[in-house]
Structure formats: structure tokens, C-alpha cells
Amino acid sequence: MKDLIQKLKKRFDVNDVVYQKDNQTYLTIAKDQAVSFITHLKDVEGFTHLVILTAVDWIEDNEFQLTYMLNNPGKKVDLGVRVLIDREEAEMESIHHLWKTAATYQRELREMFGIDFPGSPRVNEDFILEGWDDIPPYRRDFDTKEYSEQTYYPRPGRKTHDPAEYMKKKLYPEE
Amino acid sequence: MTEESKYRDKFPAKNPDGTNKIDLDSHKFIKVWQGPNHPGITGNMSLELDLQGDEVMQCKTHVGYLHRGFEKLMERRRFIQCFPICVRIAVPEPDFNEYCLSASFEELAGIEIPEAAKWMRTLLLEMSRLQSFLMWMGGQAGSFGIGVVGQWTNYARDLVLDRFEEISGGRIYHMHMTPGGVRGLPPTGFENRMEETLQTIEEIMKDVKDTLFDNTIFKKRSIGLGVIKPEMVEPYGITGPNARAAGIPKDVRKDYPYLKYPELDFDVLTAENSDAYTRAELRRQEIHMTIDLIRQIMAKMPQSGDYMAKVPNVLHWQIPRGETYVRAECTRGEYGYYTVTDGSGYPRRINVRGPSYTHAVALMEKMAIDVNIADTAGLMVSLHTYPPEIER
Amino acid sequence: MNLKDLFKPFTAWKNLLAEPVPIKKPLERQGAPRYRGFHKNDLEKCIGCGTCEEICQNAAIDMVPVEGEETEEGDSGLRPRIDYGRCCWCALCVDICTTGSLTMSNQFQWIDSDPDVFRFVPGADEKYWDDEELGYKKPDNYELNNLDRIEMEEMEPEKRNHTFLEIVKGFSKEQAIQEADRCVECGICIATCPAHMGIPSYIKAIRKGDVEEGLRIMYETNPLPEVCGRVCTHKCETVCAMQHRGEPISIRWLKRYIADQVSLDKYQEIMGTDNLEKREEKVAIIGAGPAGLSASYYLAMMGYNVKIFEALEKPGGMTRYGIPEYRLPYEELDKDVEYIKSLGVEFQFNTKVGEDITLEEIHKDFDAVFAGTGLHLGRSTKIPGAEHEKCYQAVDLLREFTQGKEIEVAERIVVIGGGNVAMDISRTLARLQNKQYGQVQLVTTSLESEDIMPADEEEIIESREEGITLKPGWGPKEIKVEDGKVKGLKVIKCLSVFDNEGRFNPKFDQSENDFFAGDMVIEAIGQGMDISYMEDVELTERHKVKVDENYQSSKPWLFVGGDIVKGPDAISAIADGHKAAQGIDNYLSSKGEK
Known part of the structure; x- marks a missing residue:
């Protein structure tokens, strides 16, 4: 794995390498190099299996982290390719030409995180959330609890007590 | 001129990529929705089919009928509170979720679980595989009109569930x-009851072989249906029996050994020409392999010992920043959890890779083309998909 | 098509006469012994800590008052009510239950047309499965709580009984965080602490690594954290939710940890007290013990001009002159006092009210007075021989030793008493015996049998470790004096100390007796107060000063607290001082308005 990373470092701007376990490594690549990097990995280095493509919302850094989990079935190693993109104008090049199934992932990311992949087939079609009119729900600033409280009505009659406060009320209310 | 293309010329010509040209205004097509409530659909999902005659010209899959946002829900739950949720991501085989979730937390927190716990987890995963395959077998038979097999295998599955009930409640x-x-x-006497269950299942599987696999109807309808060519495996991210039936020996248990699999004796089963029949036959063999694995586990497993590592107080448990991907071989292929932690008491992001995500969407949409509408259910089942893991 | 395939499926017909497999009477089907069925709760065991509610990821549990369950120390009186519309039977509530009261039955059938009945209080709302033995219980080797304390390092007995250096070493940061991690934050302890300290909050601050925040939280209710972190009677630990199945959280040591971490010169900055707003009124405090120090701190924080009159030469009261240095080093006590001093509190030492100055004189110069003069007079057993000059009072000896005076140490000593003061004097003298004679020959005897001895358990254990012979369950009969010299103590068997109504009324068996040889005898059976300086104040039936809930006496300007009203213990005195400070503030504020 270390050899491969050294080799990749010569050709690409590879950063933040983390050797998570024997057969799994994570690294960060700049957005503009990402697709050529991934293509290189697929076509040259044997990372032919796209395991997942997903995003992590680092709202505090105003960034989305796209994670392309690539697997080399021959060598049985994984490479987690992180691409950090701007959260405000979330857009990324599509990789559906490399893996057919990437289009599904990208469609989901478009819907759940609001990350656009121009050119990806049916990327703007509703995937899971038909008729959704709120912000993309997997963004960190979407509050599921608040949403459900606004959307559904709570069951009446539920009331709880904090043990410490309740004991104060009962045992030493004057203080 | 082949048999097929003789009548094919009455159909509009295909696009270069193998899809059909659909023109609904031509009145040559009819749009049919199969699902979301349809016995031929595995769970709640729907197929939007454009038919010409009784043949599918185009298929679009629709999910979202049971999206509960588990990945998001887990982001606001303590680590220990995630495991009751994650099981719901694949209802018929929750244990792979439990394993991947727990293993990813343990890896990121640097916790090594005791030996007995590893054996126990291996046992649970194989039991889960067994019951899930049994249920699937009934579904596959049922979707081709052979309902009795479903009755038998679901009975067999119930027996495995009895064993689960004994262990876990x-x-x-x-x-x-x-x-x-x-x-x-496991409680005392479990081993004997497990063995009894396995023997009953073996008996039932003999009947299943006679009634389903040596059945003209089943053969007629399933052989040649939904062929997965080996070259489709990579682009469509196909894993598990669907890939193995195409001759690609992919099995997480062998490729990325976890738990106690390195100590168990088994081979990766493969077949050639992955059509619905081959895949069913492969899964039938997998059932027997799983039975064998359970016997091996029961023989090797320690009867006592610690089964819980020391964890911090689960109410305040914080896991340092990190990310990992943990995978396991479920009945349908590669199951995996991509877990990101940020040093807080809650997971930052959990992404679940269910094999159905690729099998039931992109692959199904491709495979349904030119299939007779009567066979779409059988095709769908033969891919062995569970919609809840698509939308999580 | 092959013919075999056409006919083989018909072999299924062989099942036509087979016995059907379905369960014949599904309603009678039993769940497995581990089945996670309907909840049960042992209401007697349950303390209403609410940890089940905290862990429930479905928010299915509410803590509600239940008829028949009283709120008392160590029991909130609340019980979990489960909403079966939300419950997923994951059993996390069972696993985390601090007392082990919550379990599950193996029953799973419950039919009702009213959806509201499915929200119920297990144990309180009677259900048919309440007595079901089978069902899920927390497995034995599976633990989500950490039951064992992080061990506290202490000086070994052989070493420590030669020195007055502090025995307990205190937690390291790592240990403190680990210990703090054990807390389930239920807050049951708060009610039991006399000062109602925000215990879970400062423990949380330790977990977060923020000792400054911890210090701020402690000072809200207790201005003597170094003292209390060492010698508090830690009643909180006796009700800790963890002690039901394991060891309680070391709350006292955690408190000490916070105070130890912060150096005195940072206190004002952390607490934001470098620029307090001043008020006109002046308040005098009599006695620089915990009660007086506490009152002076909170009054100073409110901006009052505070002056403390202390009879002895240094502050601290009993915490200095009663508690030995190996338990509470003087520099730690000084640290707490110095901070109070830095807020502008004045001290006048060597001034005994009633002798050097009268209460009335003080009242002339001050708008209000708080008296917390404590219990400094030793009580005598009044048995024959007790008037001998070699029969001493423990409090006197402890005070004199602290003052640096030479005290008598005989080769063989007998101590009468079973409380902490008896332990303090025994252990102090044991150290001095070691110094002077190279060995400990000291017998400590008490009326109480060991199970009801009032001394802290660790005091009893540590005394033994240091070579002291404990003889509990004996009543002092006579100090044997021959040729004018003390020879020892004659004792008779004590059968019981309290009568059926819980009053002090010892019963003896005259026939069973013993003799403990000794050249000096020390009495440590309790202390009395000297409140002769207060004239014409109303007293209670038990001859204590009568005060209202604000610690205001019959003289509106005079507030009284500490051991002479309650206790005796430091934390109660601190709580008194705090409440009295608020009382004084109320009094002076309302007076100012008039």
C-alpha cells in the first residue's frame, strides 16, 4: 500500500494519507485532479470496484467531503479517496462513465446533500424523496427532530421529570 | 437470422447502448407500474415498466416508500443507541448490520472483542444467512408460481428464528x-437443538431440490432469464451470489477475512452463466455450505468465556476522529458500513452499502429490458434485493 | 424438456398425508427464556435515576411520580413509564439499569382496544406477566456501566503511621477522567448533599477536561472545595446510583481533583471575582470555621463588607484544630481561606467573643452578625477516675497538637469513642507513639458495635492498618487509678446503644467485662458548645439556638449556623453558612428598603 501511495504521490497531489488498516487507506485529492486520479486508479492500478460514493458534511469548515471508496479486487485493498468541495456551490464532475452504478450514487447525493453532478444520467430526478421541498435532508443543518415535530403532532399526555429537579421540588423547594 | 430477431424486427430498433426507443404517443406502448405493493417485488419498491405487448421495453425503478433516514438518525444518537436502529436497514438479515456497525465503532475506538464474542458473531451471521436464503428460496419459487416451496422454506426459516430467539430473545x-x-x-442444550434444526432443513432442502430445481416449469422460465455477464460485474458493482454465478469468485469471507472465517473450512462457490436458474442453484448450494459452516462453528466455539470487552460508560462514549469502511459478506453480496467519527459522542456520518443499492437500481433497470412482464417478478427476486437498504 | 423434470415435482405429493407443522395453539406459545418481552420493574429496587430514559433511543420512557413511592434521599420517587407505541424492545434500558430493577418477561401478547393502555408504568400498573420468571435479564458478564472505582493511591500503612504527610495521593488527570466517566448523571446525589452541590455538572466538567468550569460550579454551593474534597463525610456517595450494583463514584476525590488542579493565583480570573461590586453594609462573622468561612464568602460575593472574629490564632475551626494533617494538610485549607481573603474578607484572630469583645459591641459596629462557633468543648463520660489529670479530652489534645504544643504521649493509651474524632486522636497518637516508643500500643473502645460505629468505614479500616486495636461494643465503667496513676479502663459489655424508639439509651451486661491497660485515657465521646456569649436568644428544647429556615435567630440581626445548629460535619456547616448569607442579604436588603 505504501508503495502505491508513493507512486501516486509522484503523479498526483495526494494529501492527508491515513493507513487505517492493513488493506485500507484514505487520502485526499484536489477536486480538479479527482476524476483523472480515479480514472488512473481504475484503469492502471486495478481499482475496478466502486464500493461506495458518499458525502460527509463538514459544515463547520463549509465543505463537503466526497468519499469514493475504491476497491482493487486483485490485490484486495481499498482506497478511500476524499475530495473536499465547497459547500455553497456544491458541484462535482460525474464518474458515471467509469461505473454505470455511479449514476445512482450521484443521483442520491444530489437529492440528499444537494451536490450537483452535471451530466450524470437522471441526476435531477427524484430518487427517494418524491415531492421534497425542504433543504437536502442529509445536510447537517437539517434538523430531523425539528422537522418531525413540525410535520407530525406529538402524542398528547407525555410528560417526564428530571430526577434531580423533581427531588429538589419535593425535598428542598425553598433553596 | 436468429429466432429472436425474426420477430424483433417488428419492434422499433434499439438505441446503440441497448436501450429501447420509447414513444408513448405512438400508442404502441403501455406504461405499467409494478409495485410498490406487489407480491413479486421484494419489499416496498416499484418498477415503472414501459411495455410493448407483454415485453418490457424500459424499466425505471422507484424507491422511497420506506425511507426512514436511518443514516441521518444515527448521527444524532450515541454510539450504543445505534444498534437498535441499524437492524432495520435490512429486515430479513439484520445481523450483518449489527456486525458492520459494531465492528466499525470498535475499530475506530480501538477495542478488541473477546474470542467467544467473535465466535458468537460468526455463528449469528451464518444463522442469519441461512434463514435469509431460506426465505429467499420461497420467494423465488413463488414468483414462478410454485408456492408450496415457500411454505416449506418459511417453516424451515421459522426453525432458525426459534434458535435466534433462544440466543437473543x-x-x-x-x-x-x-x-x-x-x-x-448460547443457552445450554442449544447445540443439540441447532443440529436438529439443521437436519430438518436438510430434509426440506431435498424436497425443494425435487420440486423446484428439477421442475420443468421452473427451468423453462428461469434458464436464460436475466443473464449477468462477467463484464457487467465491475461497472454495475455486482457482488455476492449474483457475481459468483457469473464466475467471479468474490466473497468477502475469503477475500477480506473477518471474525472467525479464517478458521473455518469452506470454498467460494462459483458457477457459470449467471441466469436466474444458476443463481438459484448457487444459492441452494450456499444453503448447504452455510449448514456446514454452522456445524463447524458449533464444534469449534468455546462454551464459556468473556463475550464483552470493557467499553467506556456508554452514556458518554466518545470516539476519536477517524473513518473506516467495514464489510461483511451477506447473502446478497458485499455489505458495508462507512463510518466517520469526529471525536464527539455521536457518529458524524454512517453510510450503509447494501448490495441491493446496485443490484436493484442500475442493474435491474438494465436487465428488465426485453423481459416478459410475467418474468419481471422472478427476475427481481433472482437478484435478491431488499429495498430498505437502498434508501436506508 | 426431460421427462424426469416433468414428474419429479410430483414427489411433493408424498407430503399429502404428512403431519402439519404449524403451532396448534399459537396463543399458548411460550417465548424463549431470554425472550425480550414486556417490561417488569421491581419498584422497591428502582431508585428512579432515569438512566433508562436517558439511554432509550426511541424516547419511549418518561419518568413519572408513582403512588406509594415517596421521594427520599437516594430515591427520586419517580418510576419509568414506557410508551409501547415507541418501544422497540432493544432492552438497552434493562442493560443500563443501575439497580438491576428493570427486566423483561417472556410474554408478548397483550390485546386491548384502547391504545392509551399501552403506555404504562411497569411494576406499578399491574400486569399478568409481573410474576413471570422467564424473560430477558441483563446477562452476567455483559456490563454497560463501569461498576468498579478507579483505585486511589494511598501511602502504605507501615509508612504512613510514622508521619503526618497526607495519606491520599489524589487522582491523576487520566484517573479522574476515568472515574468521572462512570457517572450516569442522574443527579440523585444532589438532594443528599447538605450543600446540594451540582455534583453531576462538575463531574461532567472533569470529563470534558475543563477543571476551571468545574471550579466555578463547585463555588456556586461550596467555597471550601479543598477541605471538602478531602474530609467531607460524602453522604452523596452513599446514595450514588452506582453503589447498588457496584461501587459509588468517588465524588469526594473528584472534587478534590478539580480544586487541586487550579492554582490559587488563577482563582479570581476564573471566577470573575477580581472586581466585585461593593455595598455599604457590614457583616460580622463569629468563628472562622467552615460555617463562618462559607457565610463570609457568599456575603463578600454579594458585596458586603465582612469581618471574621476568630478566637484562635488561625482560620479553619475544627477543620484545622480537629482534623489531623494527614487527612487535611494545612496548606490546602489555607488555599481555600486565602481565596476568601482575597475577596476582601477581613480576619481578626485571637479574639474570643464574650471575653475579648462582647456580641453587643460587635452589633454596634455591624449591620448583621453570623455566629458559627462550633463545638469545641469535650464531653466527659463522668465515670469514676475521669477527673484524673491523665484523662484527657480528644478535642483539647488535637487542638493543642495543632497549635504546636507538646502533648503527652503515654506508652499505652486507651481512647473512648467510636466516631471520627476518636479515630483522629487515636491515629494522631499512634503516630506519636511510633515516634517516641517505636511501636503502637493503643486501644480504642466504643459503645457501638462495629456495624453501627459512627466513624467512616475507611477510618476504621485505616486505623487497624496503622496498628490500633479497636474494641467496639464495650461501655466504659471505671478508669482504674492505683497510687495516683492511671492503670487502664474497666469496661462492661454493651448490648445495645439505642432503644426501640431510636433514642440513646445503652443497655449493658454487667457480668461480661474486660480491662484495657493504659497509662492515659482519652475521651472522645462527643462535643458540646459554648454559646454563653449570646444573651437572651431563644433556644430549642434540645438547648440549641432556635433559628428559622434562614438561620435567623430570635434577634433579627443575629444569624446562627454550623455545628451549633446542625451537624456536626463540615459540609452541613458550609450549607448553613451559604443559606445564612442569603438570609442576611434578604434581611439587610429589606431593611434598606424601609
């Missing part, structure tokens, strides 16, 4: 693997 959602270990070892 739950039949469907076992919730037996928690971050740090398992909630207990």
Missing part, C-alpha cells in the same frame, strides 16, 4: 451484537 431483530461484544453465549 428476538426472532427478527436480534440485537445481539453490541459495540464491544455480544449479549450472551
